[in-house]
Amino acid sequence: MSGYDPRTIEPKWQARWAEHNVFRVAQADASKRRFYALEMLPYPSGRIHMGHVRNYSIGDAIARFRRMQGDQVLHVIGWDAFGLPAENAAIQNREEPRAWTLRNIDTMRAQLQRLGVGYDWDREIATCLPEYYRWNQWLFLRMLERGIAFRARRHLNWCASCGTVLANEQVVSSRCWRCDNPVVRREFEQWFLKITDYAQELLDGIDGLSEWPERVRAMQRNWIGRSEGAKVLFSIEGSEASIEVFTTRIDTIHGATYLALAVEHPLLGELAVGTPQEKAVRDFVAAQAGRSVEERFADAAEKLGVFTGRFAINPYSGEKLPIWAANFVLHDVGTGAIMSVPAHDERDFAFAKKYGLLIRPVIRETDGAPLPAETLVGAFTEDGTLHASGSYDGLDSATARLRMSAEAEARGFGTRTITFRLKDWGISRQRYWGTPIPVIHCGSCGIVPVPDADLPVLLPDNAPLTGEGGSPLAQAPGFLETSCPRCGKPARRETDTMDTFVDSCWYYFRYCDPANDQAPFDWTKVSPWFPVDLYIGGIEHATMHLIYTRFWTKVMRDLGLVTIDEPVTSLFTQGMVIKDGAKMSKSKGNVVDPDHMVERYGADTTRLFSLFAAPPERDLDWSEAGVEGCFRFLGRLWRTFEKARPSLPPVGSPPPPSAGLGDALALRRKTHHTIRRVTDDLGPRMHLNTPVAAIMELLNLMTPLASVEKMRDGEAFAVREAFETIARILCPFAPHVAEELWENLGFPPFVATAAWPSADAALLVHDEVLLVVQINGKVRGKLTVAAGMSEADAMAAARSDGKVAAYLDGHKIRKTVFVPDRLLNVVLG
């Protein structure tokens, strides 16, 4: 053949890899080091995009590298196949979600195969198939038995456009993560998973995730949002009820001048009854309720409130405090009620000023004097020293917090408490295309779990999908009505389905035992692969999937299904693919279709560019000119090989003596240095752009030698060695051309399973080195000297260099610093 022709090469090797099951892993091999390379599984939306190409190119490069290093590598893909787009497409096109999804999977699988990603296709899974989702149901039932799954009435986020509730993690800036429409808060009875039971462990575990990016760790810490403080009960004058507040600043409690309740606070309705304020309170609550979260956030710039007509008693001082309802108090933060200390909290201060409420300072700067309230222009929010606080006067804030919460506990009106921003995970979705929640509602028995033997609860295929009228499963003939497994009376099935983030919580455990029909997986088969060595995906999952899956792992541990605490050792978050200054997206019209790139330049070029153009963690600017550059490189490689080929010695020829001389030796050294660089970069450094540059350098150096008509035998040997090396070290980046080169060099297939080369230490040392001579830290000379030269000889060499000598002339040498084979720094007095 002649000329670089990816259209011929690529399908040929893809077929051979498949035919010989090159990437199949039958079972874990205890004699080998194992490596689990995992990429976040894609949603089968229709076609793959450049973000996928980048994700899988990174993963495949590392997987191929580790495989060639002799590791047993597990590299698998599957499909996150449940979700709303399938249902919406069905409503629009009258095509069943299942058919739509499976068709998309077929399309995208073929696209991945055209990219030559080395997956074990025998382990592929799709989460929408009953053989997978039945285990979602089984796991849910185990959680139900343990109280981790529970049903409760709570305020939740409702997306009217998607027609379903959303978990907190799925609300981004008060909008739906999927459709970007504003969400509203509404009360629902729903299924939850008790992720808050694991809040502290999830937080503590972050410290151990040393191979996760700092920003992901920071995002998870923020998300979990631990805050330490106390709950304090305030009794209500003339009532048996009391109001519980949460505060991190119990040291300021003598400065509390009113209480404020969220408009959703359950006591609010009854408090005002019979007072002159009753109507005002009712109007205020009505005006605030039912607004979108975004609107409430916007209005809250202006603080609004209304007095309830009732008073609470400060348990420390016995003081009467007016109880208000206020828009800035959030129902789902703390207890939904606060003690307001205007002198020491900016929000309380603003509210007090607006409504003429009392402001009483009780903390002063430790070195300062108490300030009169009238002179304050804002709150003093730092810690300090207490005054006007009865027996606590003179204590510093931190000590006061300890002693005052001890008093609260002793007297029974408060407890030290830790609260978390993290809320329980609401998993009910009022949609069709998800896992049916396996419970039955019985008029006599209440909530009854579906017996394991009856799993899976199959998703009916005849549900009417109109996007209207609530849960489609309630309208599916034959689904809703059933009988109670406990008492046998007529009963109704749960019609909500599970959040699709449930599916992705444990799919990568299933990859290790994909056909198991007795259990989600058998840990004895799975454990050799865990924890996952390297998990690659986008940053957008930092506080969604990556928190959920950590939680799920801990739950499975507590269920006795696994013996690990954390599922992923090393996390890698790739950057976005950018075009013309914006993330590629259909709506912006700046999408580059991977298939077009593969048709035009080939999979190798497309992959090579996506790795070469930017470090993998940074955003990548897609540039057609840059793609051309990578294509030219592969073309140049092939042309150079074709030209050199007739002169190359056969496979396995020993180096002739002349291979140790002149250009041949120089090329051999470059080859071995390149091996070392590429090996280091693909290792823990995870630098994927620089090894490509190193291979380009090697080719650039060898091109003139390889282009000589009649090569001498030493050079021919060195050139052959360079090509053999390139075939191997290029394999992680451009696997098809690497295979073709390998075969044409006379080796049996496959370079994909060939051994990674090792650098010959003897060829990493030079007999001449470039010694940089500095005067006072500035470079003044560059001398080529014999390797291993002593400091004295180096100094002599430097003196005999005319330029350096001129700088030294007439100056006293105060000091010299010598780094052998690198640098001589002469410090003048």
Place this chain on the structure above:
RNA sequence: GCCGGAGUGGCGGAAUGGUAGACGCAGGGGACUUAAAAUCCCCUUCCCGCAAGGGAGUGCUGGUUCGAGUCCAGCCUUCGGCACCA
């Protein structure tokens, strides 16, 4: 406001305390060609200089060091997360 990341040529980026700008793109020049494409070779941080050479230079200001893009302190800009969080 709190937490975290990032600032290097015209551009993407390289440099694991020791020659700043590897590699690629873009640009300029040349070879080959009747011509073009493709390919190959050379130049390409900025300023002064015909050149030899010199000076400046990695967001800013300091510090540590013989030596700092790299380490430390304080800022600035920018991106991301959290946020009336009690």
